[in-house]
Amino acid sequence: MLQKPESGALPIPQAEGKDGGRDGETQALTASQEEAPSPLLQESSKEDLGAGREEGAAEPALTPKGARTLAAKALARRRAYRRLDRTVAELVQFLLVKDKKKSPITRFEMVKYVIGDLKDLFPEIIARAAEHLRYVFGFELKQLGRKHHTYILINKLKPLEEEEEEDLGGDGPRLGLLIMILGLIYMKGNSARETQVWEMLRRLGMRPSKYHFLFGYPKRLILEDFVQQRYLNYRQVPHTNPPECEFSWGPRSNLEISKMKVLGFVAKLHKKEPHHWPVQYREALADEADRARAKARAEASMRARARANQRAGIHPW
C-alpha cells in the first residue's frame, strides 16, 4: 500500500528496521524510485541479489521463479533504502550534536564520520537531513558560502520575547557578552580594535586572562570560541606597528541577529531611542530593507524549485 502522507507530517516509511518482515509491501519512496532511477538502485544490486541477477529482467512476474526474483529485488531495494534512512538519521544527530558547540560543520567531516561510502549520495542525504531538521526541530541548515562546504544550523522558531526567555543555562550570559561586543563593533562603524573591546570589558570587571565565574577565561571565549563559532571575525589591521587586531561581525552573527536589534539593545542600555544615533539608525534601516529583499528572493526561488521538482516527479522523501 502506498503510504499517504498526512498533512504536514513526513511520509515516514514506517520503522522497517524494527518490524522486519513486511515483504509484500511497496513504500512511497520505492514507487518514486521506479520513475526516477537513482544510484540507490545500482547500489542495491551490489547487495545480495543472487537469484535475481541470474534470472535476468525478462522473467515474467507470474511464475514462481519470477516472483522470487521480484521479491529478492524488492528486499535488496528495501535494505539499501533502510541503510540510506539510517545514514540520514545519523547525519541529523551528528549535525545537532556539532551545532551544540556552535562550530560550523564541514562536508569533509560529515563524509568522514557519518556518510562514508555513500558519499556519492551526499546531496540527497543532506537534503533529507535538512528537511528533518526543519520539520522536527525547527532548524535551518545553512551553507556558509558556495565554495566552502561548511554548514551551520539556524533556529527558525520565532525569537523569544524577553518575558518568554527561558533560562537556557550556560548559554545566556555568554550570548549577552557577545551582544555587548557586537554592539561596540557596530557603534564604532562595523569594526572595533581589540584594545577597545578589552577596555569595555575591563570597565565591566573582566580581565582577559583572569578566570570569570560566568565566562571562564574571557580571552579564550572571545578570541577562540566566538571566532571559531563564526560570531566574530578577528584580523590583524594592516600597516600597524606594533601590530593591532580588530573585530568585526562574523557570518553567524549576520545570520542570527540584525543591526537593528543590536542597535535596539545598545539604545536600551543607554536609556535612549535608536534614532539617537542617526548614522547607525539609517544603516540599520537599510540593513532591514536588504534582509526583507533577500528573504523574498529566497522564498520565490524555493517555490520555483518546488514546482520544478514536482514536474520532474522527484519526491525527495
Next chain:
Amino acid sequence: QGGARRAGIMTDVHRRFLQLLMTHGVLEERGVRRLQKHCYRVHGRTAAVEELEDFINNINSVLESLYIEIKKGATEDDGRPVYALVNLATTPVSKMASDFAENELDLFRKALELIIDSETGFASSTNILNLVDQLKGKKMRKKEAEQVLQKFVQNKWLIEKEGEFTLHSRAILEMEQYIRETYPDAVKTCNICHGLLIQGQSCETCGIRMHLPCVAKYFRSAPEPRCPHCNDYWPHEIPEVFNPDKEREAGTSKANKKPSRSRQH
C-alpha cells in the same frame, strides 16, 4: 495494509520543546511539565495543553524514523522521574564526543568501568585519578583530571558524593544500551524492573539486586520485607516511594536534603 502507524504532527510547540529539552540534556518531570507549558505559552496559546504522556508519545512517533526518542527514567537514589532525548542506535558516548577531547573521553570511559565493576556503584576519585597515566591521547595530569571530572559533573554525566563518583541519570538513560553491549558480564540489573542497575540494594543470601525506588515500590507497606527471589529476610532500610506532591509542599530542594548514602550492599 500492515497497520501503518500515524506519525504525529509537529508544530512549533513541539519543536521548541525538543530544542529546549536538548539544551538541558536531562530534565526532571517537574521541569518537563513547566517546559511544556512554556512552549504552549509561546507558540500555541489557543491550543489546549496536551496530557504530558500523550504529548511525548506524539513527538516520539515522529522521532522514530530518526532513531531517537524522548526516554523516561528515574534517578537511582530517590526515584524522581527524568526525561532525556536519547539515541536508539548504539553510538557510544557520541553526544559527549563533541564536548570533550580524546583523553577526556577516555577518562570518562575509565571512570565508567570502575563504576560498573564496583559493588556500590561508586568509584573513588583516587582510583579514577590513578588511571590517568593509561589514558589515550594527550598526557593529562591528575590536577587537570580533577577538573575534567568536575566538568562531567557540570554536564550531568557523573554525580559526585563525598569524593566518589557514580553515573548521572542522564548517562544511564543515554548509555544503557551501550553499557549493556560493552560490558555484558560486569553489568548489573534490577530484579524488579530489569533495567540497568548502578546503585541499589542487594540480597545478602542470593545476591539479586534492586534499585532503591524499586525496593520502595515493591516493599511499600509490607510488614516484613522478604527477598522476592530466595524469600530470606531483606536486611536493608526500605526507602520511601517518591511523592512529587509531598516534595512541593515541603519545599525541599535536592540541595537541602543531606543524602544519607548508607552502603547498602
